[in-house]
Amino acid sequence: MKYTLDEHKAKKIVSGRELLESVGITGKIKPETVQQLSESAKGKGNRKLIVQMEAIHVGRTANYTFYTEDGLKEGLDSWTHPYNKPVLTHHNSHAGEPVGRILRAEYTESTISGRKGLIFTCEITDPTAVEKVLDGRYSTVSIGATTDKVTCNICGTDRTKEWCEHWRGEEYEGQTCHYIVGTTFGREVSYVNVPADENAGNFSVSIDDGNDGDTAESALQIFQIAEGLMQNIQLPEVNLYESATDDIRQLVDGLMNFKEGSNENMDEDPENTNQTPVQESVLQTQLNEANERVTKLEKSLSEAQATLSNLVIEKTKVDSQLVESQGEVERLTTENADLIEQAHKALAEKVVDMKLSLRKSDVVGVTPEEAVAEHVKRTTESLNDAVKDLQAEMQNTSAQRGTVQSPGAAGEDNNPNSPQQQEGSKTNMTVAEATNMFKGMFGSKRNR
Template structure:
């Protein structure tokens, strides 16, 4: 299949200034909206001071991974050179800011149990103030830029070059995500579905024009019933299933106390109405209250036994219910503290795991480099051995290297194994040594004897003095000119 232009155009690099942590899903809105503050400040000019958890260390639903180093490195960018805006739905081009970020800090401990960025924001838009107070503006998402986006599968910087890995897809049982470098802040927005599910408002203060400040409250609501204990912001998770039996009994007792209290109140009202109607059918319900009291007085005088008096029993039950409620709240606080500690421990372990995986990747890269270098050196040594064998064969005038170039002979010998070349080289060395004369065996190395004449036979022929003189004269006399 040919590589098409459409496929090429689809391979877009990730822009460094286009990080928005939200997901395109339908928002899950809780039935019980959180009411943070009362309306005592209505009619006055007011603003909100909101503390929010903006982004946390770890992977989001967009499969982007934020590191502690990256969040800390870009921390000052949220308030310098100017305080970044608070927007809605990342509309940073033509949207009106509803407030500003006053302070940004990195915290190891948050209410969600994960380390991350904590923003202190000032909300001044009147419509936004109402929506924050009634819980419509609850979850947030950051808009930021970065210096690099690293693929965790291959280590490619996707802002500089393309790779074939997609976030969320699995490659050899490893899920792909992009590791964000330094996070440079642009804005924070209220959104319906944040990619970081723990990002949102944590405390809210309302400040009026006369300087009054309402007490801040934590935006954490838990729903409780028999067999049910859940956070209103996460209604799909039933925390009851993860509690031990003692805590489950306490929660069930709290639920039963609440239900019995409601039933007793309903029963008391019904009994009051019945007594009024029995003694004075024409009397209205508002007039029946003193009749109820008179009737109780008659009952007390006619029958003073403790068994027939319902009031002490009801008081004892109420006191017992309050005690159970206090004990359950105490136990829940202890469990929440333990859960936070466990989440912090898990977070640290995850970060340590990420660091170790990064170190393993570095070591694997170094190992691959060394393996490649070793293979290159082995190849060079093998070729050098082949060159030595070819050179020896050329000096010995071997038939397999006659009629071909030296490079062709070398390439043919490179294809042989190291053992074969080593054996051939040793054999050629031995043969060359046999053909080499022993030192001192040549009497006259400058004289080449005639065919079938040995050096010894030449040495046996002696010259006379006259022949020697003539030989010397012929050697040093000038040549005759023709």
């Protein structure tokens, strides 16, 4: 069938949103588009993909993390500075290798899903990843990021600085707990099977095969327009259909007529009579398979959430026991330090007492308290050495000295009733002194 210019002019001009509704598109890339993109790329080397994706949106995700508009805007530059953050798979930032890089990050008030959030333009260069993006296996994404603040919506505690007893997903007096993220500093974006943000995923894919021609770009425009996808997400009012070339409009009109099941086309081409039912059957089969996969994934997600809840409970118990253990360790450490200090002071007092008994110069003329305070400054090893030296000195002194009873007639006080005589006072003298004294006493008697 030949498509004339008059027929084209007679057609109604529709906006991107009207076109989206007319063909029943939900904002995801259709399987037929993926197939045509894949076919157009076969046999072309060094190809890469330019993928646009809705990466994260303002609001609460399935893992009870709440992203704010200010937080996403303030961390926007971090996705491409100081370097372009990687595109990974399953958040494997350690052992995995990037399949591409984020070329541009934008915050937008309007997306295909109708929610505020971040739009990433990414370059996918890994050959395996290119195939999986084109056949639809890599379609949903999840961001990996850090933040400067995490606020509990129940009590307002900043959990980066303090601990609170509220857990994400748990209800407290009828209110579900979630954590409000501060500035979102980008680290990576990953293709995942089940994203926490259900609207996060690819919405536009183009193939760059290294050629200078505009065939791929034209094909991309066709599919974007036919599926209601905006090239500039921030300007949804732009009518791409109206600004397209006549050739592209013809192709778009053909796609729309096919979607509507034009009887005129079917009558003029009898061979295509069964084409629509066959394709509908294939699509229905694919839809049923997709629903089964979704059911299995939902079941797996429920089991994972139950397991996570149990782990959270166990972690709470372990954390409580750890806090108690740390308190006991601190108490015992304090007590041990006190005992060590007391033992050290007792050792210093012992050294001072021994020095006082030996009339050492460093303790004579000062108070015992001052002498002890000065000796406490010494190390335990030094004090132990001093005790050993003083004990040895005291033993030597005892060996060299003797104890002699003072004679009644000797000395200046001969009164037997004096206190000195009544108490039988003793005078310590050396052996030599005692010998000389006895010689003097007995010598005097012999000379009489």
